[in-house]
Amino acid sequence: KAVIKAESDFDPRAVSHKGAQGLMQLMPETARGLAVTNPLDPHENIFGGTRYLALLLKRFGNDKRKALAAYNAGPERVIQSKGIPSIPETVAFVERVLKYYQKFHSSLK
Template sequence: MNRICIFAISIACCLIFCTSSSAEIYRYVDKNGVWHFSNIKSNKHYEVFLTEKSRAYLVTGNMWTNKYDDIIHHVSRLFQVESGLIKAIIKAESNFDHRALSKKGAQGLMQLMPETAYDMNVKDPYDPKQNIFGGTRYISMLLKRFNYNKTLALAAYNAGPEEVESRNSIPPFPETQTFIKRVLDYYSAYNGASF
């Protein structure tokens, strides 16, 4: 059984068996590389892995799909964006549905608006390769624009860079704030899994 399957099973067990009296799940990796999970911080080596609010996000379908991993790893190297961040954006934006279409008109895996898709040279936003290429190119540009501050770059990805620049902070839009939280929760989980 590969590491991702073991990781997914471990997380599922923690999510099922940890009661609501504990708001967090803790983890640590011992000297042999074995992962330990608990709902109690039983020693100083444990660190917060999941909060109660993030649990709901992580058990909703397709969390551990590897369907687009080859494309993600390729564009990750090409644009110097962490693969875990790319995958987290895809999970938050479309739940890995390459045919996703939002009410506002955002399209595909990384939910590119038509103007953004055009600017990123994406001809077919429903084509997974083109969409991931364009979305990763866009988040790469935003990371540079906001001095590699992930939170501000994600806010700009969701609300538009002008909204972030005009305030020099995260816009007070609930949708944007929820988006950032979800992406960062997924990002943390994907980085821990080393997919």
């Protein structure tokens, strides 16, 4: 939910200037790799996006910050920088998602 809020503000038809699509803003190549045939379909997009995030969490030893940075900037950039790349957009994305996560998580209590 936090990633969706940060990526598309819950707009299933969102398309970024870089071509990312849908609620979780999947890039076309990433969507294809996750067997998502229609990234603008909310169910497919969430299925693909959460699967991708789970793969990144596993790849980065369950480190949420690194996984989120990889979701935004790509796993290779996280590997190359040995952590969160010093890309302002990526740093802001990680902080924004974690802030939304905290907000949504605390509202459930």
